Amino acid sequence: MPIFEYKCKHCGHKTEFLEKAGGSRKHSCEKCGSNNMQRLFSTFSAGSSSKSSASDSCPTGTCPLS
Ligand SMILES: [Zn+2]
16 A cells, blocks of 8 residues: 655645555645645555565575575
């Protein structure tokens, strides 16, 4: 589930929203209620497939580099 961070252009309050991929629903600031929100960036919550997390330890104990 992607997480989108929005910043309110009205008061500067930052809020993170969970959205489905491709979603384009409008968000409103929880502080001032303004709809003038700017999307800053998106991250992905833990649990998605990432092969890099297994590279720092050998899963079988027989890797020559370890
Ligand atoms: Zn606001």
